[in-house]
Each structure stands twice: as structure tokens, then as C-alpha cells.
Amino acid sequence: MKVDRRSFLAFILGGAAGTALSPLPWKITDDIAIWSQNWPWIPVPPKGEISQVSSACTLCPGGCGISVKKVDERVIKIEGLAGHPVNDGGLCPLGNSGTQLLYGPERIRTPLKKVNGRWQQISWQDAITELAAHLRQLRANGSAQAVGWLAGSDRGTVPELFNRFLTVYGSPNFWRTPSIWDSYELALYLTQGTRSRAGFDLENADFVLSFGSGLIEGWGSPGYMFRAKSMFRKAGGRMDQIEPRLSKTAAKSDHWISVNPGTEGALAYGLAHVIIKERLYNQDFVNAYSSGLPERYQQVIDGFPPEIVSKITGISAGTILTLARDFAAARKPLAICGQGQGHVPGSLQAFLAVHTLNALVGNINRPGGVWAVPEPDYIDWPELEIDAVAAEGLQKPRIDGAGTYRYPNARYLLHRLPEVINASAESPLKVLFVNDANPVYSLQDTAAVKKAFEKIPLVVSFSSYLDETSAQADMLLPNHMYLERYQDVPAAPGFPKPIISLSQPAVEPQYNTRHVGDVVIQLAKELGHTIGAAFAWDDYNSCLEETLGDRWDGLIEDGFWVNADYSGTQWADAFETDSARFEFTNKDIRTLAAYEPIKPEGDEAAYPLLLVPYDSMRLASGYVGSPPFMIKALEDTILKGNDVLVEINPDTARQLGLSEGRLANLATPRGSARVKVRLTQGIMPGLVALPRGLGYSGDNKFLDGKGVNYNRLSSPVDDPASGYNAAWGIRAKLS
Amino acid sequence: MTTEELANEASAKDQQPTTPPPEISPSTATDDNGSGGPIILFFILGLAASLIVGWVIFPQLLYSQKKQPVDFNHALHNELVEDSCESCHFFREDGSYSGVPKLAQCIECHEEVNGEDPEEAKFVNAYVANNREVPWLIYSRQPQNVFFSHAAHVKMAEMDCVTCHGHIGESESLKVYEENRISGYSRDIWGRNIAGIKRNSWDRMKMDDCAECHRNEGVNQNSVQTLRGGCFVCHH
Numbered sequence: 002m003k004v005d006r007r008s009f010l011a012f013i014l015g016g017a018a019g020t021a022l023s024p025l026p027w028k029i030t031d032d033i034a035i036w037s038q039n040w041p042w043i044p045v046p047p048k049g050e051i052s053q054v055s056s057a058c059t060l061c062p063g064g065c066g067i068s069v070k071k072v073d074e075r076v077i078k079i080e081g082l083a084g085h086p087v088n089d090g091g092l093c094p095l096g097n098s099g100t101q102l103l104y105g106p107e108r109i110r111t112p113l114k115k116v117n118g119r120w121q122q123i124s125w126q127d128a129i130t131e132l133a134a135h136l137r138q139l140r141a142n143g144s145a146q147a148v149g150w151l152a153g154s155d156r157g158t159v160p161e162l163f164n165r166f167l168t169v170y171g172s173p174n175f176w177r178t179p180s181i182w183d184s185y186e187l188a189l190y191l192t193q194g195t196r197s198r199a200g201f202d203l204e205n206a207d208f209v210l211s212f213g214s215g216l217i218e219g220w221g222s223p224g225y226m227f228r229a230k231s232m233f234r235k236a237g238g239r240m241d242q243i244e245p246r247l248s249k250t251a252a253k254s255d256h257w258i259s260v261n262p263g264t265e266g267a268l269a270y271g272l273a274h275v276i277i278k279e280r281l282y283n284q285d286f287v288n289a290y291s292s293g294l295p296e297r298y299q300q301v302i303d304g305f306p307p308e309i310v311s312k313i314t315g316i317s318a319g320t321i322l323t324l325a326r327d328f329a330a331a332r333k334p335l336a337i338c339g340q341g342q343g344h345v346p347g348s349l350q351a352f353l354a355v356h357t358l359n360a361l362v363g364n365i366n367r368p369g370g371v372w373a374v375p376e377p378d379y380i381d382w383p384e385l386e387i388d389a390v391a392a393e394g395l396q397k398p399r400i401d402g403a404g405t406y407r408y409p410n411a412r413y414l415l416h417r418l419p420e421v422i423n424a425s426a427e428s429p430l431k432v433l434f435v436n437d438a439n440p441v442y443s444l445q446d447t448a449a450v451k452k453a454f455e456k457i458p459l460v461v462s463f464s465s466y467l468d469e470t471s472a473q474a475d476m477l478l479p480n481h482m483y484l485e486r487y488q489d490v491p492a493a494p495g496f497p498k499p500i501i502s503l504s505q506p507a508v509e510p511q512y513n514t515r516h517v518g519d520v521v522i523q524l525a526k527e528l529g530h531t532i533g534a535a536f537a538w539d540d541y542n543s544c545l546e547e548t549l550g551d552r553w554d555g556l557i558e559d560g561f562w563v564n565a566d567y568s569g570t571q572w573a574d575a576f577e578t579d580s581a582r583f584e585f586t587n588k589d590i591r592t593l594a595a596y597e598p599i600k601p602e603g604d605e606a607a608y609p610l611l612l613v614p615y616d617s618m619r620l621a622s623g624y625v626g627s628p629p630f631m632i633k634a635l636e637d638t639i640l641k642g643n644d645v646l647v648e649i650n651p652d653t654a655r656q657l658g659l660s661e662g663r664l665a666n667l668a669t670p671r672g673s674a675r676v677k678v679r680l681t682q683g684i685m686p687g688l689v690a691l692p693r694g695l696g697y698s699g700d701n702k703f704l705d706g707k708g709v710n711y712n713r714l715s716s717p718v719d720d721p722a723s724g725y726n727a728a729w730g731i732r733a734k735l736s
Numbered sequence: 737m738t739t740e741e742l743a744n745e746a747s748a749k750d751q752q753p754t755t756p757p758p759e760i761s762p763s764t765a766t767d768d769n770g771s772g773g774p775i776i777l778f779f780i781l782g783l784a785a786s787l788i789v790g791w792v793i794f795p796q797l798l799y800s801q802k803k804q805p806v807d808f809n810h811a812l813h814n815e816l817v818e819d820s821c822e823s824c825h826f827f828r829e830d831g832s833y834s835g836v837p838k839l840a841q842c843i844e845c846h847e848e849v850n851g852e853d854p855e856e857a858k859f860v861n862a863y864v865a866n867n868r869e870v871p872w873l874i875y876s877r878q879p880q881n882v883f884f885s886h887a888a889h890v891k892m893a894e895m896d897c898v899t900c901h902g903h904i905g906e907s908e909s910l911k912v913y914e915e916n917r918i919s920g921y922s923r924d925i926w927g928r929n930i931a932g933i934k935r936n937s938w939d940r941m942k943m944d945d946c947a948e949c950h951r952n953e954g955v956n957q958n959s960v961q962t963l964r965g966g967c968f969v970c971h972h
Contacts, residue, residue: 008778015782022783023790024930028798031926032918039879041920048835050828073838 049073055082055560057490057502058096059437059483061623062154062180063087064493064500065096065224066560069484069507076100076484076507081224086500086563087493088224095621096224098628102482103511105628107466107701109479110512120477125515128478133527135459136170139431145171145394149430151415153178153437153624157491158545161380162521162536163434169385169535170528171394174430176401176415178438178624181339182494183346183725187410188356189373191590193365194577197373200497201337202569203229205369206238208331210324212265212338212355213244217253218616219342221495233369239331241324243268246615246648246690247683248341258324259685261315262613263598263729265338266351268321269358270596271310273302275325276361282329283363290572290582291360297585301596302357313598315685333369334362341616343494344443344693346725349410350596360583366569373575374499374567377491380548386531400429408724410589416444416717416726419453428456435462436480436517439624441469442697445728446671446716463517466625467700480517485510487542488518489549489556499564501549503556516541594721602716603670603732610653612669612689612733614711620694627694629703638679639692645708646679648690649735654680657735667691667709669733671716674709678735689733795930799914799923805870806859811908821897821905833886836872839863873913875924876901876941881971888960893953902938946970 020026049072058065058079066085070078079099081092102108114123114131123131139147148170150163155177164175185199203209203216203226214220216230230253234240242251243258243265251257260268276282277298287294307318314321328334338355339347356371364370387395398405400421401414408414422428433454444450447469454460454473462474465482480486483504490502518541525536538544546553552562569575578584601611619635621627627635638646647667649659659665659678667676667689676691684690695708720727817823824837842864849860863870878884889895897905914923926932927940934940937949949955950969958965 003774004778008774011775011778012782015779015784016786017782018779019783019786020790023787023794024932025790025794028794028926028930029918032798032916035879035919035921038881039919045880049838050834051830051832 046072046075046077049075054505054507055558056484056507057488057504057560058092058099059488059490059504060095060099060102060621060625061093061219061223062492062494063093063222063224064490064496064502065092065222066502067092067096067099071507074508076103079484082560085224085502085561086498086565087222087496087502087561089228091224091228093219093223094619094631094634095625095627098630099484101628101630102465102625103484103508105703107703108482108512109465109467109471109477110514112479112513112515113477115475123476125478125513125520128476129520129523129527132461132476132524135432136524136528140171140390140394143390143393144431145390146174146397146400147429147431148172148434149174149176149400149432150434151176151178151436151438151440155413156377157489158380158541158548159436159488159518161382162518162541162544163436165382165385165535166521166525166532168395169387169391169525169532171387171391173395173397173399174401176413176418178440178443179344179346179413179415179726180494181343181346181352183411183413184349184352184720184723185339186412187349187723187725188352191353191410191587192356192360192578192584193373193575194579194584195373195375195575197375198492199495200372200374201229201335201495202367202369202372202497203335203495204232206233206333206335207236207369208239208328208334209233209241210328210334210336210358211240211242211250211254212269212336212351213242213340214250214337214343215248215341215616216240216250216337217618218248218250219618220250220337220339221343222493223618225493225496239327244340245685245688246613247681248615249617252683258316258320261313261598261685262611262688263348263601264314266348266354266596267305267310267313267598268316269336269338269351269354270302270305271307271314271321272325272328273354273357273361274305274310275307275322276329276358277302278306279326279329281326282361286363286365286572286583287361290576291585292580292582293584293586293590297357297590300586300591328358329362331362333364333367335359335364335370337371340729341614341693342622344616344622345728346720346723347729348596348599348720348727349723349725350593350720353590354596357585360585365583366572366575368568370569372497372569374492374497377499377501379491379501379550379552382548383535383537385535388531391531403724410593411724414724415440417719417724419444419446419449422453422456423449428453428458430457432459432461433457435460435464435470435474437463437624439464439468439470441473442626442699442710443622443624443712444717445712445726447710447713448672449716463520464624465514468624468626469697469699472699478517478520479512479514480520481506481510481514484508485514486516487545489545497569498567500561501552501556501563502561503549505557505560518544593723596722599718599720599727599729601718601728601731605732608669608732608734610649610687610689610733610735611730612667612691612711612714613730614693614715615648615690616693620692622694626697626699626701626704632703632707640695640708641677643707644675644677645692645695647676647735648679648681648684649688650684650686651680651682652686653688654678659735665735667714667733667735669714669731671731672714674714676709676735688730689735791930798917800917802873802913802915804873804910804913806863807855807909809853809855809908810905814905825897827887827891831887831891833890836874839867839869842870873915873922875904875913875922877921878925878941879919879921882943883970883972893955899937900941902936943970 054069058067065088066082068080068082081088081090083090112128113120152160240254241256242254245262307321311318336355336358359371401417403411403414460474461476462471463480464471465479484507488504522536526533661680663678691711696710697704715731717726718728925941959969
């Protein structure tokens with residue numbers, strides 16, 4: 002018997018027939034089908050008990066309610082909390098991505114101490130003992146004022162604990178992250194005499210005139226602004242956007258009025274000029290509830306007739322006239338200001354100008370208007386006992402000069418801190434605590450900030466992530482992240498009603514982290530004496546529960562408390578000025594430096610262009626950077642690969658010989674960077690627009706090296722009236 | 737010698753046979769070309785080999801054998817509890833089904849070693865003591881793209897556990913878990929019988945088995961949640 006070709010074929014045929022008669026092909030086909038429908042490498046949440054926790058997001062100051070969905074003890078999704086007065090179920094991409102901040106690999110897992118430039122683990126007790134010894138030494142040397150605390154906000158129990166600690170310790174140097182709310186608060190205080198926060202009854206307005214505010218780009222509380230904007234638009238409200246770049250907000254507006262950057266204040270004065278000149282203002286309000294308008298007109302507003310304003314702003318006199326008349330004729334007109342998301346406080350005189358517009362149309366504390374919302378008053382802790390050392394420290398001027406004769410009205414001038422430290426041989430600040438802030442990334446002129454931070458002998462960061470500021474720190478005491486801790490969220494910027502939300506833990510702390518409130522209490526107890534006595538609570542949670550009192554149970558249940566009936570104080574009782582009226586001017590306003598458009602840094606000959614930042618809802622630019630979900634969802638008109646795109650007008654590109662998609666060098670007096678050119682008609686010629694929220698350099702493999710940090714290329718400019726940072730851009734060149 | 741020359745030589749050999757053609761006899765008529773018998777033999781050989789591969793070797797290769805982390809005795813527990821299967825495999829308040837018990841439930845009785853069974857000691861020492869969930873291998877785990885509601889079947893249709901899961905509640909020991917190397921699911925889904933033949937309703941858990949029962953029982957043809965029919969009754 003020989004094995005030839007035929008017998009081989011017969012064997013194969015037999016094999017094929019046998020295979021067909023066996024389950025093999027059918028079973029394999031079925032299994033492959035199932036495998037291909039359920040790719041095993043795609044992560045799927047484990048099965049288990051599904052539950053939800055009502056909490057509040059603290060990734061930005063927006064104060065949105067969130068519903069954290071869990072399977073057993075694993076967070077799988079974060080959604081907006083339906084029925085929450087601020088966001089009612091809506092949530093921004095950052096809020097949605099919170100799970101990645103909880104479980105991502107970037108978290109700091111244990112307290113760390115820098116020894117010879119390297120991080121070493123340290124126990125909580127050792128860290129607190131060491132800090133206490135250091136602080137005790139400073140106090141003994143009479144340098145209590147050399148301790149500073151920087152927090153994301155100054156509202157709520159956590160910042161209040163920091164403040165209390167500093168006060169009883171003996172330092173006036175508390176800071177909160179700068180924002181437009183610095184200027185808004187000051188404008189309200191100067192004209193209305195109240196320490197209050199600005200709220201906007203946007204949903205009931207019928208004409209919103211926005212001086213560059215990114216209503217749908219994260220201005221104020223994004224959760225509220227998105228919702229309110231939809232509501233007033235659906236009701237037929239008009240929206241005009243004044244800014245030199247066609248932002249998403251401008252694109253969604255009825256009119257985009259392209260204005261020379263930094264001259265918005267002049268335009269507001271110009272509109273006021275027309276309204277007063279043509280007697281279009283609210284006679285009832287101006288005559289019965291205000292004072293100082295004639296004087297203010299004579300001293301300031303009279304200098305802004307349409308022809309002059311037209312020259313400053315680049316907007317035709319006709320447009321100014323029409324806009325002023327339309328604004329005054331609207332039933333519930335509302336003027337708002339603060340660029341983009343509002344990271345830069347801006348020009349106080351410009352804020353006063355915009356607030357003047359609201360006052361002229363009488364839309365203060367009225368439906369659809371701007372409301373002076375009282376600050377939350379639930380924190381009522383026992384009086385402090387200030388010892389002699391603390392009293393002496395508190396007498397010292399603030400390191401940043403806020404509240405001194407130079408800047409009498411400013412409360413916190415964080416942007417000046419690097420300058421002050423860098424100008425002195427030895428840093429006047431010896432210890433700086435940083436919580437919910439990333440100043441080495443987010444303050445302008447980051448090189449100077451970094452240099453200043455290097456000069457501060459001891460920087461303690463409570464960040465959960467190794468960001469730019471943590472990298473400059475000497476000790477890292479990681480706080481629980483917001484899904485692991487209790488914290489009150491006492492306001493939402495721009496939201497018109499008094500509200501308190503509660504962050505509550507959705508899961509147990511994942512790592513060896515500790516609530517920053519507990520660290521403060523333990524540190525105080527370790528220091529003992531009057532300091533320890535000021536912190537009688539066992540821990541932060543009991544402090545919070547005790548402070549919130551009757552509201553606690555409701556907050557645990559619903560996640561928020563709101564005074565839903567609040568609708569602004571009536572005019573007769575609203576103003577706490579000397580005249581008990583709204584004051585267009587008074588002795589404080591009179592002494593302010595006069596309005597003039599803020600000039601950004603740089604020589605026009607060397608830097609013919611102007612670099613302006615812009616904000617996007619798809620980029621986080623607060624104290625946390627964008628999580629991977631957001632970077633994935635980022636459009637390629639912002640970031641292509643690792644290159645950021647800058648927007649320039651085709652006319653500008655022609656002059657510079659640049660074309661779409663070309664790589665170029667963007668240079669400012671503060672630095673230079675490689676960028677990609679994007680041509681668009683949606684920007685005024687002569688400008689270069691760069692997005693905020695890129696160019697991180699911490700220790701984050703999903704973010705580092707992507708794009709350019711605007712703050713690295715720019716510098717702060719003091720507002721002559723308030724001292725706040727008012728830099729809206731910087732001179733630049735592109736080649 | 738070139739290839740061409742080799743070919744020519746070979747073809748010349750073919751045309752001039754060196755041996756005379758064999759005598760033709762009726763008995764050898766079928767293999768007159770030299771391979772009639774062997775052809776069938778080879779066919780049968782191939783057939784047999786592939787049948788053995790397909791029916792015997794393939795099923796053994798397809799599944800890997802895995803032992804459960806702890807050998808659980810259902811029969812023993814069933815005697816001690818009041819509410820039979822639902823004592824441990826219960827429905828949560830929201831109507832969702834808890835599936836395999838979590839450590840928290842077991843700890844209610846097994847915080848410490850109660851008996852003398854080495855498996856219990858293993859369970860307590862390795863899992864309870866370390867607060868670690870037991871990585872049970874679930875025989876009835878369906879692919880991720882299947883939506884299955886226990887409440888609809890057990891509560892609404894009042895079906896017995898046995899109908900789909902068989903008599904596992906009476907078992908004294910957990911059988912070996914056979915994992916399909918391709919799909920990653922248990923052998924119990926396709927059924928022990930590689931041909932897919934079943935004798936009992938619990939022998940298989942494939943889509944056809946669901947469909948058969950749904951058809952026979954005249955079940956609502958649309959999903960209660962999505963109101964959509966066809967695939968969407970069970971698939972997302």
C-alpha cells in the first residue's frame with residue numbers, strides 16, 4: 002500500500018467530512034462569536050449592589066450637586082444631582098470625570114517629606130509633630146506672621162479652620178485663589194456697602210449683556226449658568242457678547258460685538274453715558290434709592306461720549322447708541338463682566354462701570370437682575386483667645402500689601418506674593434500651607450512663582466496629586482479627595498440664592514490620606530496653648546456636624562440646603578452705605594485711580610501682537626488638570642497630538658507669512674513656546690488666542706507635555722484702582 | 737541538468753513504462769489504478785481521526801479545569817437555613833438579585849471557624865481574616881451583552897431555581913469549573929454534552945434555551961424596560 006497524492010486527498014476529504022460531522026466547527030464559531038461580542042479587555046464594572054450617594058462636587062467652586070453611582074463599594078459613574086437648585090441634573094465634563102481622579106494612578110498615597118530633593122514616606126504623626134515644632138519655633142522667634150495659608154476658597158468650614166488657625170497663631174496672611182469674584186465683591190461693597198457675593202437671576206433676565214463673560218464656558222457656576230442661559234433663551238431673552246474673539250458664548254449670542262481687548266470698561270461707561278444723556282435710566286431707582294449719580298457722571302462718565310468710546314473700543318458710535326438704547330429699553334436687562342471663566346479679577350473701574358449699568362436700569366435685587374446675596378452665616382464658633390504673640394503678629398501688615406495704604410480695598414493679592422518674595426533677600430514667608438490650589442501652575446508668570454516658592458523655606462501641600470505646586474513643596478499631606486470626605490460647599494458663584502451643599506464620602510479613603518480639617522485640628526492640638534484651645538472638636542466631622550446644627554440631617558439626606566424663597570433684599574433695606582442708598586460714587590470710590598484700559602506687559606515694537614487666553618468647558622483650568630476623559634474628548638482645533646493650536650486672523654497670518662497648520666514660535670516677554678497656527682475669522686486681527694488648561698508639567702502621564710501653559714507666557718498687571726491682577730493678555734510675537 | 741531537462745526526462749519515463757502492465761482480473765478491477773482500496777481506507781482514516789478530534793480531543797482541549805477557591809457544601813447549608821436558596825441568594829430591597837453571597841453575609845456565621853471541615857478553616861483564614869472577597873467561579877455567568885433579570889423569572893413568573901440551575905442546592909461539593917478557553921465562560925452555558933443535546937431544562941443556558949422557554953410559555957415578546965422586541969428583550 003503506498004501513500005500517494007490520491008490517498009492523501011482521500012484522508013483530507015475524510016477528515017473534512019468527519020470534522021463537519023463533529024461539533025468542532027460549530028462550537029468554535031459560536032465561542033468566537035461570543036468572545037468577539039464581549040471583548041475581555043474592555044473593563045466592565047463588577048456586578049453588585051447598585052447605590053447612589055447625593056454629594057457636591059468641589060473640583061471647581063461651582064457648587065454643583067452630584068449623584069455618585071456605585072456598585073458595591075466601587076464608584077462607577079458621577080452624574081448631576083437631579084433637583085439640585087444649582088445644576089438640576091446637569092454636570093460638566095470635569096465633574097463627570099471625577100472617577101478617574103479617584104482611581105487614577107496620579108494620586109499621592111501617603112504623606113511624604115522631601116529629603117535632599119527626594120520624596121520619603123513619613124507617618125502622619127511624625128509629620129504633624131515636625132510641623133508643630135517648626136511653627137512653635139517661629140512663634141518663639143516673634144515671626145508668627147511669616148506663616149501663610151493659601152486655599153481655593155475662603156468660604157465654608159475648611160477655609161474657616163485655616164483662618165482660625167492663622168488668627169489664633171498670629172498671622173494675617175491668608176489667601177484664596179484670585180478670581181473675578183474679588184472684583185465683584187469689592188464693587189458691591191463700594192456701591193452698596195454690603196459684604197456679599199454677586200448673584201445673577203439669569204433665568205429671569207430678558208437681555209443679558211456680557212462683557213466677555215463665558216456664560217457657557219465656565220463663568221460663575223457652570224452648572225447654573227448653562228441651565229439659566231437655556232431658560233432665558235427659551236423664554237425669548239436676548240444675549241449680546243462683547244469680546245474680541247468668537248467664543249462659544251459669542252457664537253450662541255444674538256450679537257457678537259468685537260471689542261478691542263481690555264477696553265470693555267470704556268464701552269460700559271460709554272453705554273452709561275448714552276443712557277444718562279438720553280434720560281433712559283430707571284427714574285424710580287435713581288431718584289429714590291441712589292446717590293451720587295450727577296457727581297459720578299460729571300467726574301467720570303461724561304468723559305466717555307460715544308465718539309471717544311468708539312475710538313477706544315473700535316466699536317462704531319452707532320452701535321454704541323443702539324446697544325445703550327436697547328439695553329435701557331429691555332424689561333429686565335442684566336450686564337455681567339469678568340473674562341471667560343473668570344480667573345483674573347480684572348479692572349475694578351470696569352466692574353464698577355458694568356455695575357453702574359445695572360444700577361441705571363434699576364435691575365439690582367430685582368427679578369432678572371444682579372443680587373447681593375448675603376454670605377452664609379452658619380459658622381458661629383466660640384470666640385478666640387488671642388495671646389500676646391498672636392496679637393503682635395496680627396498687627397503686622399499682610400505680606401502681599403492687601404489692606405495697606407497702597408491697596409486699601411483689596412483683601413487678598415496673591416499675584417503680588419511672588420514679586421514680594423523675589424524682591425527680598427530672604428523670604429518674608431517662612432511657611433506656606435496650600436490647599437485646593439495649584440499656584441505654581443495657575444498664577445501668571447510661573448517662572449517667578451516657582452522661584453518664589455523655592456525661596457519659601459517650608460511649603461506644605463495638601464494636594465491629592467503631584468502637581469506643579471506639590472513638586473515645589475517640602476511636605477505633602479494628601480487630603481482625602483472629594484469623593485472620600487465630608488465638606489460643606491457654602492455657595493455657588495453667581496447663583497442668586499443662599500445655598501449650602503454637602504460633599505459626603507461615596508467611598509472609604511482609598512489610600513493613607515487624611516482630611517485636611519483633621520490635620521489642622523491635630524496640628525493645633527499639638528501646638529496646644531491658646532491654639533489648641535481654639536480647636537476643641539475631636540475631629541473635623543464632629544466640627545462640621547456641630548456647625549451645621551439643624552441643617553445636618555437635611556444635608557445628609559438631600560445633599561443641599563437652599564433658601565428657595567430668597568429674591569433679593571428690597572431696595573429700601575438693601576444698602577448699607579452711609580446714605581443707605583446705592584452710591585454711584587462716595588468717598589472711597591472717589592479716591593480710586595481713574596479708569597483707563599489696562600496695558601499688558603511688553604513693548605509694541607518688539608512684540609507687535611497681543612496674546613489673549615480663552616477658556617473651554619472641555620479643559621479644566623482650576624486646581625486640578627483635565628482627567629484623561631477630557632483630554633480624549635478635546636477637539637483638534639485646540640490640541641493636535643501634543644501641539645496646542647493658537648487662533649489668529651487670516652489677515653494677521655498673511656502679514657506674518659504663516660499658514661494654517663504651520664508650527665510657529667510664540668514668544669512673549671516671559672517666555673516662548675512651540676504652537677500650531679489655526680486661522681479663523683473669529684478673532685480680531687492682531688491677536689493670538691491660546692487656550693487655558695494645558696501645558697502641565699507635574700507628574701501626570703495623561704497631561705504632561707500637552708500644549709502650553711498660558712500662565713507661563715504671561716504676567717500679572719496690577720489694577721491701579723484695586724491692586725488686583727487685571728492682566729487680560731500680554732504682548733507677543735509669532736514667527 | 738536544468739529543470740526543463742529534468743521535466744523532459746520524467747515525461748519520457750512516463751511514456752515508456754519499465755514494467756509491463758499487470759494482468760487485469762475481476763477481483764482487482766477496482767484498484768486497477770493502484771489505489772482503489774487504500775483511497776477508501778484513507779478516507780475512513782481521515783473521517784475517524786477527525787471524528788475523534790472533534791468529539792473527544794477538542795472538548796478536552798477547549799476547556800481548562802479550575803478548582804473553586806473553597807469547596808462549598810450546598811446541602812449542608814441548605815439544611816441550616818430557613819428560606820432555602822433565597823436565604824443566601826436573596827433579592828435586594830430594590831428588587832435586584834444579589835447573586836453569589838459576598839463575604840459580609842458569610843461573616844454573619846463564619847466570623848470564626850465553627851466546625852472541623854478544613855474547607856471552612858481555609859475560608860475563614862484566607863478570606864474572612866483578610867477581609868478578602870472569595871473569587872468564586874460562577875457556573876451560570878452569562879456574557880456581558882446579556883441582560884437577565886432574576887426578579888422577572890423568580891418573582892413574576894414564579895419559576896423554581898432548579899429549572900435553570902439544576903440540583904446544585906443538594907450538592908455536597910462544588911464540581912470542577914470548566915472554563916471555555918475562547919470565550920472565557922463556563923462549560924455549563926453550552927452544556928456538558930458537546931453536541932448540545934439536553935435532557936433536562938437545566939442542562940444548558942444558551943440563547944436558544946431561553947428562547948425555547950419564552951416561546952413555549954408565550955412570554956411577552958417585548959422588553960418591559962425598553963418596550964422593544966426581538967433581540968432587545970435580553971440584549972442591550
